[in-house]
Amino acid sequence: MSTLANQLASAEREEVARAIRLLLARPLLTEAADPTGFDLVRRRRDPLARWFDYTCGWNLVVEPRRGYARLTKVRVNPDGSRPARRARSGRAPFDRRRYVLLCVTAAELLSMPMTTIGMLADRVVQAMAADRALAGFDPVRRPERMAFVDVLKLLESYDVLRVVDGTTETYVDSVEAKVLYRVDNTLLMRLPAAPVGASRLAVPPEEVPAWFEELLADLVRERRYGGASADDTHAETTATTDAQRNLRLRHSVLRRLFDDPVLYRTDLADDELAYVTSLTGRQILRRSVEQAGFLLEERAEGFLLVDPDAIATDVRFPDDTSTARVAALLLLAPLCATHAGLLPEQLAEAGAELLRRFPGWAKAYQSEEGPARLADDAVRILLDVGLAARARDRVVARPAAYRYRLTETTGAAPKNDPLAVTTAGSAGEGDKQ
Numbered sequence: 001m002s003t004l005a006n007q008l009a010s011a012e013r014e015e016v017a018r019a020i021r022l023l024l025a026r027p028l029l030t031e032a033a034d035p036t037g038f039d040l041v042r043r044r045r046d047p048l049a050r051w052f053d054y055t056c057g058w059n060l061v062v063e064p065r066r067g068y069a070r071l072t073k074v075r076v077n078p079d080g081s082r083p084a085r086r087a088r089s090g091r092a093p094f095d096r097r098r099y100v101l102l103c104v105t106a107a108e109l110l111s112m113p114m115t116t117i118g119m120l121a122d123r124v125v126q127a128m129a130a131d132r133a134l135a136g137f138d139p140v141r142r143p144e145r146m147a148f149v150d151v152l153k154l155l156e157s158y159d160v161l162r163v164v165d166g167t168t169e170t171y172v173d174s175v176e177a178k179v180l181y182r183v184d185n186t187l188l189m190r191l192p193a194a195p196v197g198a199s200r201l202a203v204p205p206e207e208v209p210a211w212f213e214e215l216l217a218d219l220v221r222e223r224r225y226g227g228a229s230a231d232d233t234h235a236e237t238t239a240t241t242d243a244q245r246n247l248r249l250r251h252s253v254l255r256r257l258f259d260d261p262v263l264y265r266t267d268l269a270d271d272e273l274a275y276v277t278s279l280t281g282r283q284i285l286r287r288s289v290e291q292a293g294f295l296l297e298e299r300a301e302g303f304l305l306v307d308p309d310a311i312a313t314d315v316r317f318p319d320d321t322s323t324a325r326v327a328a329l330l331l332l333a334p335l336c337a338t339h340a341g342l343l344p345e346q347l348a349e350a351g352a353e354l355l356r357r358f359p360g361w362a363k364a365y366q367s368e369e370g371p372a373r374l375a376d377d378a379v380r381i382l383l384d385v386g387l388a389a390r391a392r393d394r395v396v397a398r399p400a401a402y403r404y405r406l407t408e409t410t411g412a413a414p415k416n417d418p419l420a421v422t423t424a425g426s427a428g429e430g431d432k433q
Contacts, residue, residue: 012044012047013291014293015040015043015044016044016047016048016051016291017291017292017293018040018293018309018311019037019040019041019044019048020048020051020052020291020292020293020312021292021293021294021307021309021311021312022034022037022040022041022311022312023041023048023052023060023069023071024071024258024259024292024312025311025312025313025314027070027071027072027073027193028068028069028070028071028158028187028190028191029041029068029069029070029071030067030068030069030158030159030187031067031068032067032159033159038067038068038069041062041069042062042064042069045060045062045069048060048062049062051288051291051292052071055250055251055254055258055288056073056251056254056255056258057074057222057224057247057251057255058071058072058073058074058255059071059072060072061190063186066184066186066187068159068187068190070190072193073193073255073259074193074194074195074220074222074255075220075255075256075259076220076252076255081383081384084098084099084102084154085154086098086150086153086154087150087153087154087157088146088149088150088153088169094150094154097135097147098147098150098151100128100134100135101124101137101147101148101151102151102154102155104124104127104128104134104137105120105124105148105151105152105155106155106160106188106191107127108120108123108124108127109155109160109161109183109185109188110185110188110189111185112183112185113182113183113185114164114180114181114182114183115180115181115183116178116179116180116181117152117166117168117171117177117178117179117181118175118176118177118178120152120181121137121139121148121171121175124137124148125137125138125139132205133205133208139175140175142172145171145172145175146172148171149168149169149171149172152168152171153168153169155188156168158187158191159184159187160183160184160187160188160191161181161182161183161184162181162182162184163179163180163181164180164181164182165178165179165180166178166179166180167179194219194220195219195220195221195222195223196218196219196220196221198219201215201218201219203215224244224247225240225244225245225247225248226240226241226244226245245271246275249271249272249275249281250275250281250284252272253268253272253275253276253281253285254284254285254288257285257289257303257305258288258292258305260386261304261315261317261385261386261400262302262303262304262386262398262400263302263303263304264301264302264386264398264399265300265301265302266301266302267302276303285303289305293307293308293309294306294307294312295307295308299399301399301400302399302400304400315384315385317329317381317385317387318404323361323362323364323365323374323377324374324377324378324380324381325378325381327351327354327362327374327375327377327378328378328379328381328382328387329404329406330354330378330406331347331350331351331375331378331379331382332382332387332397332401332404332406333406334346334350335382335388335395335396335397335401336397336401336402339396340394340396341391341394341395341396341397342394342395342396343393343394344372344375344393347372347375347376347379347395348371348372348375349371350375351365351370351371351372351373351374351375351378352371354371354374355370355371355374362374379395382395382401383395386398386400387400387401387404388401
């Protein structure tokens with residue numbers, strides 16, 4: 001092979017690896033949001049589609065004319081560690097009310113190429129009033145308008161809604177606000193990632209709570225792995241071939257490896273652990289990691305992927321962008337020092353100690369219940385990034401937590417800046433893909 005051909009092949013590998021990590025962080029990539037990234041994905045869409053299908057069993061759709069790429073990530077065991085977040089209020093996660101409004105709003109937008117915020121709100125009012133399972137939507141109330149605006153801002157971030165005139169936030173202050181939107185119905189229909197449509201699993205509303213876990217499992221059941229079909233929940237489970245079983249194992253392990261900050265061996269089922277430790281499984285794992293441009297750390301406790309360019313990282317740790325994230329780093333020291341873990345009372349006391357040590361810091365937590373809230377928020381972050389776990393009534397450090405250490409520096413301690421006197425050392429950055 002000529003030198004030029006080698007250079008072209010190397011350039012393609014590097015571009016495909018970069019595009020893989022880009023899509024892992026942003027499964028819905030639009031040309032409007034990232035023209036350079038979208039152009040890269042557009043040019044390498046064929047090898048990208050093959051890689052995602054083989055490695056994770058995820059479908060990649062690239063629409064050059066419509067300007068978007070959609071990677072449909074599917075997880076057999078979905079969790080709540082990546083909630084939809086509000087564009088305001090410190091990016092707090094969506095609550096149940098906002099998720100309901102999101103679903104109803106998206107359904108109403110399907111038939112509306114253009115709309116105003118007032119017309120859309122009226123449609124949502126009518127739709128929710130017609131469904132006895134839903135609480136009515138009352139835009140006269142400010143909290144309801146705030147929730148509605150959070151939903152619309154999320155759809156704007158997906159480029160499903162594009163503001164033609166006005167500003168969405170003005171609706172919070174006045175129900176008479178004038179905002180005009182253009183709706184991308186095609187992109188809207190690409191948002192759901194579940195392989196089975198919810199309408200195919202319809203049950204009476206009063207029975208949903210009793211069957212919720214089963215319904216959720218049916219939404220993500222994939223035919224390619226064999227077993228019962230979601231179309232006939234009363235059918236007996238069909239035989240699964242060896243090829244289907246190996247396919248399921250490969251996808252289940254690699255999905256978690258490429259989508260989570262760390263993959264612990266103790267979190268794997270027996271057949272998954274046997275697969276990933278087999279000769280074939282290890283070869284596929286290492287080859288896939290190399291093709292995606294990650295660095296693999298393999299230890300007795302599990303596996304960790306590090307993106308040296310931080311392209312695939314959607315949540316960083318350590319991170320000083322919020323008080324709770326700083327507290328999460330500081331709480332690692334007492335957590336790692338106690339093998340048995342800490343009780344809620346001990347965590348609250350650790351939070352109180354931080355507030356006493358830095359009285360000018362974390363003003364939002366300077367109240368009677370503040371230390372407990374600070375500890376709860378910090379623990380939630382540690383749980384999400386795989387550095388801590390709950391064991392009955394305690395929170396315990398997980399093996400990856402010992403990658404970090406706190407080093408005191410000399411000098412007086414500022415009362416409002418804990419990071420000025422504390423630095424974090426680590427064997428590598430904790431990434432969450």
